[in-house]
Amino acid sequence: MTKPLDPRWAVLWIHEAARVVAENRTLLIELDRAIGDADHGENMDRGFSAVVAKLDAGEVPGTPAAVLKQVAMTLMSTVGGAAGPLYGTAFLRAATSLGDAEEIDAAAAAAMIRAARDGIVARGKAEVGDKTMVDAWTPAADAARTAAEGGAGASDVLAEAAAAAHAGAIATEPLIARKGRASYLGERSAGHRDPGAVSTALILQVAAETAGGQTA
Amino acid sequence: MTKPLDPRWAVLWIHEAARVVAENRTLLIELDRAIGDADHGENMDRGFSAVVAKLDAGEVPGTPAAVLKQVAMTLMSTVGGAAGPLYGTAFLRAATSLGDAEEIDAAAAAAMIRAARDGIVARGKAEVGDKTMVDAWTPAADAARTAAEGGAGASDVLAEAAAAAHAGAIATEPLIARKGRASYLGERSAGHRDPGAVSTALILQVAAETAGGQTA
């Protein structure tokens, strides 16, 4: 039951992202409380609520890229903190990578996730293993490419990306943070999952679900 | 086993008063915490420690009055709060009432307690039933007079005073305070004993004990 990844899908994805972020607001706050400043859930919820309000107020844009660009601008101006510019850049680069295509195919889906990931790295200068959202986005981008190269459909590309992001988020648990607020804790940051990696996994998961994708 | 109420007794009494106050420091703080500002035990302990230090540093004065005058001055300059001036005045008036007698007889003992009580009322303007130390001192003064008039010895006069002060302190429990800090609580002050009445009973009790007095 895969769907065409058109602008209406993009809007649906973002609606679901807002829902899953709201649902996990407390979890994300708790994760951030342990190694940060207890606001990631609040920041993301505030941002995605604003995004949904904005999307609902207008017509559905003509391309997926136009949807994601709007998402980027709204996140940038409502999330704040580290996550705001990082997610903002991620969605902006994702939008740019899509050009004015009306539908996203498998290669485009993989490229979109890669672009998002590269944008985050460009802004935040974190590497894999620094215990940040990069530890979810990087395996996601890798898995998406592998799936696309292996002939998977666009929705399954998203499903592989989501699964990899999820595994990546879990794998942040033992790491000692070297970027972001958690780095101030030094060794005390080990033993907790990174909140931004977890929110990344949640957002990619609903991308896959709304697209109807399945992992191989 | 009654003793002559001479200057050495006065010094002994005050030493015992310091001990009993120190022993009951926490109790007096707790009582004051309930309806005041949690310092009565600390204030009295600070004051009586200073009194003992002062007495120990010098010769035993020639008269009981001289001892009590020194106690008064030291309490006045170390206790602070409401209790400082009130106990200071009480000991000062008690000293004055004794003149330069070298020993305290039954009539003098009764007069001393009356003088102390009247000094407190003159300074603090509280009446019986206002839930203050006056509710211990007043029955003490009355009982002392009755005992002296009934032919009791000086030490038994003190014992009757102490017993009456104790009963008076207990009887403050249901009262609503109309003077002192507890009055700010209005009806919430009922249900707790007045700390100053309790410290009064303790101090009079060791007066009687050191004198070897017994109640009838």
Place this chain on the structure above:
Amino acid sequence: MKKLINDPKAVVNESVEGFGIAHADLVTVHPEPLFITRKDAPVQGKVGLVSGGGSGHEPLHAGFVGRGMLDAAVPGAVFTSPTPDQIIPATTAVDGGAGVLHIVKNYTGDVLNFETAAEMAEAEGVTVRSVLVNDDVAVEDSLYTAGRRGVGGTVLVERIAGAAAERGDDLDGVTAVAQRVVDNVRSMGVALAACTVPHAGVPSFDLSDEEIEIGIGIHGEPGRHKIAMENADGITQRLLDPIVADLSLASGDRTIVMVNGMGGTPASELYIVFRKVAQLLEGLGVTIDRSLVGNYITALEMQGASLTILRADDEMLGLWDAPVHTAALRWGA
């Protein structure tokens, strides 16, 4: 009990010592017996202003020693009035020949100790007057009780009387201005959580997570009653109403408003309270001509706030604006 202290018995001495080092340009600390004077005391020909009381209310009183405010502050033990042997030398030290005004908060202990000290200072040749601050509307004022407590209004009395003394008013004049402030200032406080007196080691009252104490003073005493927790706007209304009623504030009245933190409440919350006070007074047609928002008269680390309102006239506003230079209040200098 966790506090940034060494020995509970040394809290006042060590704290005042640190204060004296930090503000050596403004004050002199006299250690034994303990009191604080402004650096240039006695100021010849100026009425001297002395206040004092238990410690734990910082910046009151030492933080208000300096030009345009107090000449001396006399700190007692925590929440315990100072003794006459401190108040007497503080009084004589700031007498510049024009007499000294004692600003006394209405507590039995403060009243008795200042009374004794005034008598003795007079015996030493200093003319002393007293003014009794009793602004707390949480407490019933009656002949048969200890009367209302002195709380936040004290700050305003010290500032305005201090300005009057600085401009050269004589003792009667300064006393009259101080009394006029007392007559026109009222306060009301609330606690969200108690404080812990160092020598006691346990919180001064018990309060559940859903309760607050309305009508508290500044000594960690329980208030007039416990009520269920409310939002800031609701609490503010409860603080304001009895003050407005007691002062009969009406349209056209001008005021100086202080929203004071009890020590453990963040400034952001005090401004939320101030916002509501401003809205409510505007609704009544009462103007806020000057204001203070912050920690001015505290109860250690108590969480809560108090509201103080002075119905001000031209002279009070003029005196308010005159230069003041103390550790905790400074402008025009």
Place this chain on the structure above:
Amino acid sequence: MKKLINDPKAVVNESVEGFGIAHADLVTVHPEPLFITRKDAPVQGKVGLVSGGGSGHEPLHAGFVGRGMLDAAVPGAVFTSPTPDQIIPATTAVDGGAGVLHIVKNYTGDVLNFETAAEMAEAEGVTVRSVLVNDDVAVEDSLYTAGRRGVGGTVLVERIAGAAAERGDDLDGVTAVAQRVVDNVRSMGVALAACTVPHAGVPSFDLSDEEIEIGIGIHGEPGRHKIAMENADGITQRLLDPIVADLSLASGDRTIVMVNGMGGTPASELYIVFRKVAQLLEGLGVTIDRSLVGNYITALEMQGASLTILRADDEMLGLWDAPVHTAALRWGA
């Protein structure tokens, strides 16, 4: 959670609104997007100073807007950096033609949002420079981490750079002075109890009655490590030592010292800490030439304190003394 607030989501807006009413003579509050400018902004020909960051650190930053300090403050949500759409108009609003300096505390979020805003403001024709405050010695400074945090030193940077701007230094000059302060200021903090972020509703970390957190920041983060509770003198030594080491403070050095309360600690305790700092520095032959003791950069109602030391030169001391008139820091005006 008991707080003097209404809606957790409205805390910042309502608080800033109250602040704007209380200080209407000093500042203008721009509500949508939220930022605060000094009343007379833009000052023609003067370099504009903009700072900002998460809320909950009051009086930082809005309390430091005014003559001789900041031209604009940009408050984010509690403990959350503000967004570019707030920073950009704040920047353009205070550009008097001489360019704008962004004073940014070193947190990923603050850095990224100010970076974006600077780019966009430049695109609108404003010359923007940035200085990054990173004074917290609790955090290792390394190329492979986010570097040290910006904490108490920010207050000193804002004051001294503000004075330089006020006297007419150009953008390069103001930036250079600000950077010199950054290079010479270090801080270290301790928490005795956590704070509660309104939207989170639970304390930001758990601490037993016998433990304290050493090396905390200003966001309710846990510190570098927990240690057993100590007395004030012992804790002060732990705050001072790493600062002295990092700055290589030595006999003859002159300093500006700030003992800062985290929001829930009484002033009396801060002075006890200051007393010990003064004793220890005197022992090292280091002089305290100026000092601040009080709540200047807080973490809501957190109990604890931080120590900030700036190795000062003549120019810094001169700029420090220049008139400043803001809600939270005022002298000479």
